[in-house]
Amino acid sequence: MKRTISFTVNGDSVQVDVYPHWTLLRVLRDELELTGAKQGCGEGECGACTVLVNGDSVNSCIYPILEVEGKEILTIEGLLGQENQLHPIQQAFLDKAGVQCGFCTPGMIMSAKALLDRSPHPTEDEIRHAIAGNMCRCTGYVQIVESVQHAAKIMAKED
Ligand code: FES
Ligand code: FES
Known part of the structure; x- marks a missing residue:
């Protein structure tokens, strides 16, 4: 029922x-x-x-x-802002080629969001730990880590 x-x-x-x-x-x-x-x-x-x-x-x-x-x-x-403006994390994934086929991307970005909300300036180890449960078959993860680092920089400037 x-x-x-x-x-x-x-x-x-x-x-x-x-x-x-x-x-x-x-x-x-x-x-x-x-x-x-x-x-x-x-x-x-x-x-x-x-x-x-x-x-x-x-x-x-x-x-x-x-x-x-x-x-x-x-x-x-x-995550989209007014008039469908991309969230800084979404923009960072585009800027740093963190997206290839895109299947893992929504999950990656949400894991990154949870991380950056609690730790705005994460180390590489913290980023890799935060996305450890997100599998990507395309990127080899390097571009994804760089995307999250870039997102942290963009968000720090916007504060
Ligand atoms: S679809 Fe949920 S963890 Fe794979
Ligand atoms: S971009 Fe294809 S699985 Fe991650």
């Missing part, structure tokens, strides 16, 4: 009728049409589905939807 749960997504309050076995990723993609978070492994291994729940990065493919009640969800769609 379905239940109604309430939470916020990218600042908007939503109510969704859900089956208890659904995951957060399923609700985001299929009920709310927020398809930025990707379904990769579906088992909590690849990070393609990463979103923030109350500021912490989580694998939404294994996050039970009933645990979302009353929480704040941030997805890649929520």
